[in-house]
Amino acid sequence: MLLLLFVAVPVLWVLLFRYRRRRMYELASKIPDGGLELPVIGAAHKFIGTTEDIMSSLKEFSYCAMNNGGLIRGWLGHILYFVATDPVDLEMVLKTCLEKDDLHRFLRNIIGYGGIFAPVPIWRPRRKILLPAFSPKIVDSFVPVFVDQSRKLAEKLEERAGENKFSAWPFISSYTLDSVCETALGVKINAQGNDKSPFLVELNSILQLACERIFHLWLQPDWLYKLFPQHKKHEHSVKALHSFTNDVIEMKRKEIQKEKDAQVEADHQYDLSNYSTKTFLDLLIHFSGGEKGYSNLELREEILTLTIAATDTSATAVGYTLKMLAKYPDIQQKVLQELDEVFGDSDRLFEKEDLMKLKYLERVVKETLRLFPPVPFIIRKVEEEVSLPSGRVLPAGSGVVVTIWGAHRDPHYWGPDAEQFDPDRFLPERFDLKHxxxxxxxxxxxxxxxxYQYALMSIKIALTSVLRSCRVVPDMEPSATPQIRVKLDIMMKAVDGYEIALERRK
Ligand code: HEM
Known part of the structure; x- marks a missing residue:
């Protein structure tokens, strides 16, 4: 009798579970699966291994979706995911499924409810406050910061000119971190001058730990994580990052109070011309309503979110572009020629107006971002059933992997040479974005x-500074299709750490 109970209860539970989700199973069965699905675990075995293996599986799924009308399904245990590449369907997903996937929860104890991964009711008002801080006028005001920091980057890299190949990653990511800390917090952390800079060390450590947790199932439950040594390191890094940001926020509050005490009321009017010296922290305090606006906790969440969103993304873009220039020396030559036309032999500082003139560099960056998007996948939750324009229906309770990687390489939209590196496809006369x-x-x-405007500016200024003093030593790709081993480390990064060799131009 007892044995019967032990068998009957779980069986009944499973039947009830499946009955409640019958609509999900019915809709899922109409979409092709993405390859070998095993009983119980589904496609979960495709996500075991290194972060390079995981990236390879997701690429494989993207190609499989492209060959199946832009949509396939895959079960990870009892969780249903779709992998989508068709731009028409993607537009609908990105418009209607605004909630982020639960995997992002591992970043939550760092950035709390900072905009990027926050639940919709929290994200919506925060986005409204954040948007005006990214107006073109404000972003333009950051040019001097990028110029100053990128000159340091160029100097550091020039010191390595003439040597064998080396990893450019520590140099580039310190550049982006220095720039972000200066524009967001108004603090010069000097990561470029000191690779032991506490903020740099703790930020790198926390991102690595979060990534490890996302991909290793046994590290996911909180109670189990506490038993691993990583938990202690994690707590230490979170504490350090929070206390640093808290200190900066408190200092800023005091500074504002001091200014307020010293000024007459009229000076406190909303005045755009003042923004030339403002940081994101100033702007968020202002746009959220000053003293009655964001609390210190909310400010910390938003500022740390910006720091994480801005640092590695822009750095990977610079890294991939340098690798493309090594692979295609003729393209590099055209970039250098354009720089010579704009700057000649002079050592003059970069000016905002130069950005407009560097049209070829811009095409090279755009094409690099097409083939090597720093954020190759976005995962959204389907909270209510979604009917896609293609006629397929995504059931409530599933997740969708929006594959930017796939959409960017789909021959249907990019032609038979979709995988080839060709910056001139962004020439105005050739560029025909079908969707x-x-x-x-x-x-x-x-x-x-x-x-995005901030990122493009930072990327172009960094590349300009580096390429005015050095050229990337050719490491030619035998075909027009660039091959770079990539891994999924929250962002998509090159396995070799962006190894390049440099030589001085002058
Ligand atoms: C090459 C560099 C960058 C790339 C490729 C990139 C890519 C992305 C992508 C794909 C998303 C959207 C995710 C989604 O739709 O679910 C996103 C969101 C976001 N990015 Fe970037 N990003 C870059 C640089 C930056 C920079 C420099 C900043 C800030 C200074 C930034 C701030 C943000 C924020 C705040 C969000 C969240 C927006 C929201 O949820 O409302 N990003 N980024």
């Missing part, structure tokens, strides 16, 4: 990247 979601390194829809 806005066929090119979206910065995503699309209401939750797209707010920092």
């Amino acid at each position: 806005p979601c066929s090119y979206m390194p910065f995503s699309n829809g209401p939750r797209n990247c707010v920092g």
